[in-house]
Amino acid sequence: MVPKAIMIREFGNSRVLQIEEVNIGSPGEGELFISQSAIGVHYHDIYVRTGLYKTLNLPGVPGIEATGTVESIGPGVTDFKRGDRIVYVTSSYGAYTTHRLLDARLAVKLPEFVSDELIATNFSRALTVQMLTKQVLNLQSSHTILVTAASGGVGRLLCQYANSLGVRVIGSVSTFEKAELARSYGCDYSLIYGQQDFIRMVMDITDGKGVDVVYDSVGADTFFQSLEVLSLCGHLVNFGQSSGPVDPLRMTTLAKKSLTISRPILFHYTADTAIYKTMAYSVFNIFREGTLRLPPAEPRSLKDASTAHDILESRRGGGSLYLVP
Ligand SMILES: NC(=O)c1ccc[n+]([C@@H]2O[C@H](COP(=O)([O-])OP(=O)(O)OC[C@H]3O[C@@H](n4cnc5c(N)ncnc54)[C@H](OP(=O)(O)O)[C@@H]3O)[C@@H](O)[C@H]2O)c1
The missing domain is CATH 3.90.180.10 (Medium-chain alcohol dehydrogenases, catalytic domain)
Structure with missing residues (x-):
């Protein structure tokens, strides 16, 4: 051949x-x-x-x-x-x-x-999940996380793996069909990005604290909302840009809640x-x-x-x- x-x-x-x-x-x-x-x-x-x-x-x-x-x-x-x-x-x-x-x-x-x-x-997706949950940070059963594009390829593996560790997993997706799919792949809750009251719903789930970690692979369309739903000292892992590159960020945005960000590449x-x-x-x-x-x-x-x-x-x-x- x-x-x-x-x-x-x-x-x-x-x-x-x-x-x-x-x-x-x-x-x-x-x-x-x-x-x-x-x-x-x-x-x-x-x-x-x-x-x-x-x-x-x-x-x-x-x-x-x-x-x-x-x-x-x-x-x-x-x-x-x-x-x-x-x-x-x-x-x-x-x-x-x-x-x-x-x-x-x-x-x-x-x-x-x-x-x-x-x-x-x-x-590579499963290696990415290893990187995200063990190396970039050490995910703990006490954590509550938000995963964007939860029904996507990495999303499905990440949500299931986090769920198996005992982590509370909120997934966000673009449609109701995907929300159902995300629940069948390990999400305890699944929300639609553009949904009215998205931020309030995350706050309700977390008793007003916000999530410990956001895993955001959507980039441009979700990044700033991801920062909003983080708890004090929360961490945003931006590992993709399916909707486009993220705009530049002012350090003062992080200082408001002592947030940290990482941008890992497998x-x-x-x-x-x-x-x-x-x-x-x-x-x-x-x-x-x-x-x-x-x-x-x-x-x-x-x-x-x-x-x-x-x-x-x-x-x-x-x-x-x-x-x-
Ligand atoms: N940093 C790294 O080392 C690393 C390693 C592996 C993957 N990644 C990144 O992780 C992301 C997901 O990878 P994957 O294999 O899971 O891909 P995938 O299965 O194609 O999932 C991508 C998801 O992104 C969402 N999305 C949002 N805006 C979109 C747009 N404008 N066009 C297309 N999709 C859009 C869609 O879900 P909704 O409709 O629900 O939004 C889609 O299901 C990619 O950005 C990829 O580059 C990064």
């Missing part, structure tokens, strides 16, 4: 995602040659495609995570063999492809109980290989224990990557959307 990849030659709408034949070459020092089985599709890929993030050199192959099988091994690689099933997440892109060379340090062997289809999109938390692998194994453990119900798999052909992007941009997030090479 001739290797093919989605190549971006100019930033733009989803039509710039075109499939092309590519030449892969043989694995160099420390590399694996892999044949891919499932490729995750993420909001990050949209930021890259549109040029909001200028992190992919053009022409270039987008995509940050996938599963596959090791076909051959470069010099110096000792911990993998031909036929190993692996998953990876990378900040160097190149995942929208049938085959690729991969730095062996990024590959993690997949346990048998994890399917390629479900892990391809949910690996790749920085996985940059150390040992920490990355530890996080990956704890994700596998969580999957084995069945703590998290993963959204149903939604396959699309690699050549139809543009359709997958259209689905995410239509705001119908939350599924385990992946590309089949």
